[in-house]
Amino acid sequence: MFKIVQISVFLFALCCSFSVIGQSTSKKMDSLMQHAETSNDSVKLRIYNKVSFYYIFNEPERAKALLLKGINQAEKKKIPFSEAELINTYGIYYDVSGQSDSAKYYFEKALSISKKHDYGIITVMIINNLGMFHWNKGNYQDALNYFFQALEMNKNNAKDSGNGIYFNNIGLIYQEMGQYDKSLEYHEKALAVREKYHQKSEIATSLSNIAVVLGAQGKYSKSEETFMKAIKMAKAENEMGKYYDALSGLSTIYIEQNQPLKAIPLLEELREGRNKHNIDRRSNLVAISHLIDAYNTTENLTAALKYVTSGTNFLQEFPDIKNSAVDFFQNASETYFRTGNSKEGLAFIKKAINAKEEIFSSENATAIAALETKFKVAAKEKDLAEARANLVQRELEVEQKNSLIFGTLAVAVFLGILGFLVYKQQKLKNNQLLKEGELKAALAKIETQNQLQEQRLRISRDLHDNIGSQLTFIISSIDNLKFGLNGAATSVTDKLGKISEFTSQTIYELRDTIWAMNKNDISVEDLQARISNFIEKAKVSSDVEFHFDVAENILKETNFTSMQGMNMYRIIQEAVNNSLKYAEASLIKVAIKKREDALVEVLIFDNGKGFDLKNSKSGNGLANIQKRAKDLGGNVKITSEEEKGTTLLLSFK
Structure with a gap:
């Protein structure tokens, strides 16, 4: 996906009405500070x-110390x-x-x-930051929910001149989601607000974001x-941070079009400029990697x-930059x-692998912690629901006792009527x-199903994004190794080729697993395809x-669970692969049918050389x-006779 990382870095700055000016x-x-x-x-x-x-964005440890000092003084002086x-x-x-x-803890605090204290201006700022x-x-x-909240709250706090930031952020979210038409709609709304109020420095930001979306749509x-x-607007306003962001975006356009000679001078200019003016220097590793x-x-x-040397020194200064470091290590390995x-070259591939593993380990730990928190919340909600049910039951018992007391004091003539009314009331309740x-049971069931589906989608997405990208990265690294080991022994390159082939096969099997996980039910048509x-x-x-x-x-009557569908598919896959590997067959048949007694039968037959079931070892x-x-x-039944082929018959309800 086409995107520019630098453009979103200073969104918090917009919330705090503060920009870097050279x-x-x-x-x-x-x-x-002297004035303070x-x-x-x-x-x-x-x-x-x-x-x-x-x-x-420039000296984070100094920022932390000053913020803690300010928070402490604000608490002591009671200035909320x-x-x-x-x-x-x-x-x-x-x-x-x-x-x-x-971050979330302090935003919520x-x-x-x-x-x-009803500080509307700060509240809308924090709502926006929670969206970020x-x-x-x-x-x-x-994130969209928070940004739309901030947009609505801003109507009560200020003129519509402040809407530009929220339109801008909403546009960026749609951009991340790949909904480019919606993204363009909100970026153009942000641009219209900023042009209406002559917010020239922010006009440059909106233009850059619109350019990013156009690039993602292939409209180069x-x-x-x-x-x-x-670029022209940012330079005219002396907004050098936004000027360098726009240069970065334009260089990415040229790289996307395989025009490195156009990208190089832009990348060198923005790298030197950020260093010279001390503006968002941490983003320079992306520029170095692109160079x-x-x-x-x-x-x-x-x-x-x-x-490569410049990037190595840069990482010694900013060792916590993980994502950009992976691309840098990969490009550096190719250079060597x-x-x-x-x-x-091998040393830098190892660094890239270690950096990638560190990122995924951190993400997995975060995901596990979030999952644990979710289950704790669910348990508390269950306890609360049980407590409410007990309270309703006790209230019902109290009402029944009161009805009995009042009934005994009533005149005898009304006892029948009163009993009838109590009975009707009780029946109604x-x-x-x-x-x-x-x-409640139905809602709980729906909620459970929704949670299971969310978990299933999250796990499949993690499998696809994390493990899938790691496997793809391994294949890329092996190809780099083969390139670097040009002239090495044939056995080594063959071994690397087999590892690459095995990894590719693992990706296909992972996709099959994700396909099954993303479905509650698998139709026969799905399985057939x-x-x-x-x-x-x-x-x-x-x-x-x-x-x-x-x-x-x-075909007409049957659906399978995702577990049944995957097991059927794997059995057929295993049986066909065995026939291809060992049977030396010229014909393989696969048939699926449903018997009158509702049993499903799967038949796999090959006309190969067969084998002796009694004397062969089961692999x-x-x-x-x-x-x-x-x-x-x-049950599965396997029959085979030498020179007459092999038949596998699977049957289940």
């Missing part, structure tokens, strides 16, 4: 907040406005540094203080033209090696392989309780004739087939 910024921060020491408490704390925000503002910025510090749990938090976590729907000429407008890639493409390996230095119980696809691939790699038949009665393949048949609650 090489004099550091001096202005020092001047502000002679100001009253409120002004001093506002200055602390403003200066801290600047340091978050500054306390909420500083705690919110402290949350931004943690979010930018990748410590999302701490700031929100509690702001709502308590969920965005960074990949919870796009939650319009994207390039729009980036040029953003190495571009110089590798143009075969200028001397320049590529220069930037191209120069014939396979030792360094019982019916209501019964219906409520049924409704999956098996047909497998058989077509088998035909390509062999001269065997295949017959595949599915009976009409099973892992046959053992796997037996286990999967047992999981289906069915």
